Amino acid sequence: MSQPQEMGCLITKLYIEREPVMGITKTTGYAGVMYSGFLGADGSSLLSAPITVTRTNSSINAPGSYTGVLRPSTAITTATNYTITGVNGDYDILPAGELLVRYANKTVTYGATATPSLVSAQYRDGSSKLLINLAPPVVSGNQYTFTDPFGGVVQFEVGANGATTSSSGNVLVGAYNLAETTVTQTSPNFSNNLTVVGGLTVTPAPITPSSSTFSDKVYDGTTLATATSGVGFAGVLTGDHVQIGGSLTFVDKNVGTNKSVTASGMTISGADSANYYLSAITGAGTASITPVQIDVSGILAEDKIFDGTTSASISDTSFITNSFFLADNVSISSIDAVFSDPAIGDKKTVTVSSINLDGSDAGNYVFNTPVKLLADIDPLFIRLQGLTNINKTYDSTKQLPSGEIGYRLLSVLPEGVSMVGQPEYDSREGGLRQITQGSLQVRGISSEGYSLSWENGDGIIYGVPLQVTIHDASKTFGAEDPTNYRGFSISGFVGTDTMDDLIGILLVVRIIKEVEAPGVYADVLTLGGVRSSSYIFQYDLGDFAIGPDIQDLEIAGRTFSETQANSSFLSNLLP
Structure with a gap:
């Protein structure tokens, strides 16, 4: 952004009355120009061409004060980052008998002592028309004492015209015309009239951020940093009111020790800040970021x-x-x-x-x-339910049919827990049976850590055929039936089953025992008092004969003679 830059000019020249040989009509360049508005350490070296001064009424040489006739050549001069504007200067032509003291234009840094450099002190004698030059003055502090070689003394102080001072008592930054102040003595040789000309430019003083200590902080998700007691800086005069500000940032937001902290975008403010500029707008230091504790x-x-x-x-x-x-x-x-x-x-x-x-x-x-x-x-609650309609043919065991799981799991087992073992019938005997838990148990967890619920299922164990053969038997008419007749034989037991696995007393009985008439009675001998839920009895019944004293013996629908009754057939039926 361009900054406006003003410059002005003021010059006073001696009026030379009818003395062209002795007089000088003007000073080359007049009194030059002064600048205000440059920032920081910038100055006239940035100008594309020197500023020249011209007088618009250069044809006039009569004594007098001519306002705004000195004009700077701003139209042909440029400066990067600045817009140049001009302020016209005044031009005075002094009559004879008035003292003109010229000082060189001087530029000083704010706060520095400005000692004017004398160019000349002269007046035109009104009688002799001579140009009288005064000897160099005696200087005491800011007081200048000139002695007139033709008698008389002038004594005064020099200061910046219209200048005000800062909190520290120094002339504020700006461009000033020099002027006499506190005139204590004059001389009638120049009618006690005194004019001082010259320029004073006060430029801003540099201030530099000094090494600062920065505060450690607890992590807050940002890179913001703070100085322990404000960012320090050097170069501000005692008494001036200047504050410095800017962004203090860690190199990153993360936790760490002795992390780099940078001060950037720094600015100054305060009542006296216009008299200074920052020679550096960054600063650096270190601090730590500690983790936020939750x-x-x-x-x-x-x-x-x-x-x-x-x-x-x-x-x-x-x-x-x-x-x-x-x-x-x-x-x-x-x-x-x-x-x-x-x-x-x-x-x-x-x-x-x-x-x-x-x-x-x-x-x-x-x-x-x-x-x-x-x-x-x-506790881990495991619910198991036995299945229904799990049927098999009797095999003398309580085991379920091959391939049958026999239950359903109604709970979700945690990882690593499983069921081992097999449900079984509540009995190995045939008939309608309950499906019980059997050897089914939990694996992968100790017994105190779970409870198990089992609901019985059901199924049928179908009986298998058991062949019972009753031996044929006989007796003599009038005799008692033999005990157990001639016995029986059984085939078809499953596994290791024996007759001991049948229920009841295994005894052959005659179905029609009250019949005692001689003869052969077919299928009247059977096995009585025995049962089993696991077997289906298939009988081959025995025949029973009573004889042989009968004349005509009818056996199985056949008629035999007595001789035949005593034959070997009947004898085979004898006990």
Whole structure:
């Protein structure tokens, strides 16, 4: 952005009355120009061409004060970053008998002592028309004493015309015309009239940020830094009111020790700040960023089903995540928490030992752990249901048919827990049976950690055929039936079954025992008093003969003679 730059000119020349040989009509360049508006250390060296001064009424040489007739050549001069404007100067032509003291234009830095450099002190004698030059003055502080070689003394002080001072008592930055002040003596040789000309330019003084100490801070998600007691600076005069400000930033926002801190974009303010400029707008130092500590609260330990371990789970971590700065890349990866022991119980202590984070900003946070919480370990409830209609043919075991699982699991087993073993019939005997838990049991968890519920199923064990053959028997008419007749034989037992596995007393009986008439009776001998739910009895009944004293014996629908009755057939029926 272009800054306006003003320049002005003022010159006073001696009037030379009818003495062209002695007189000088003007001073080359007049008294030159002064500048105001340059920033910092900038100056006239930035101008594209020197500023020249011209007088618009150069044809006039009569004594008098001519306002605004000296004009700078601003139209042909440029300066990078500045817009140049001009302020016209005044031109005085002094009559004879008045003293003109010229000082060289001087530029000083704010706060420096400005000692004027004398160019000349002269007046035109009104009688002799001679140009009288005064000897160099006696200087005492800011007081100048000139002696007139023709008698008389002039004594005065020189100062910046219209200047005001700062809080420290120094002339403010700006461009001033010099003028006489506190005139204590004059001389009638120049009619006691005195004119001082010359320029004083006061430029801003540089101030430099001094080495500062910066405060350590707790991580806050930003790069902002603060100085321990304000950023220091050097070059401000005692008494002046100047403050310095700017942005103090860490090299990055993350936790670290002795991290670089930079002061940038620094500016100055205050009642006297216009008299200064910053020779550097940056500063540097170091400070540390420590992790932000988060108190762990608001989290919950979850109740769990007994699994034989002390592992614990944590829920409702919103309080923790709400403690993260919104722009940060950070999330909870895991929480290390354990029960005090693996046993079943209510309100058991859960210890959170650490909270682990993921993300590029994870290192900026620490948690105040360990933290104690409470939660329950409940028994693992396993519900099993036996299946129905699990049928088989009797095989002398309680085992279910091959390939039959025999139950359904009505609970969800945790990882690592499984069922082993096999349900079985409540008995190996045939008939309608219950499906019981059998050898089915839980694996992967200790017995105190679970309870198991079993609901019986059902099925049928179908009986198998058992062949019973009753031996034929006989007796003599009038005799008692033989005990157990001639017995029986059985075939078809399954596995290791024997007759001992049948129920009842195994005894052959005659179906029509009241019949005692001689003869042969077919299929009247059977096995009485025995039963089994596992077998289906298939009988080959025995025949029974009573004889041989009968004349005509009808056996099985046949008529035999007595001789025949005594034949070998009947003898085979004898006990």
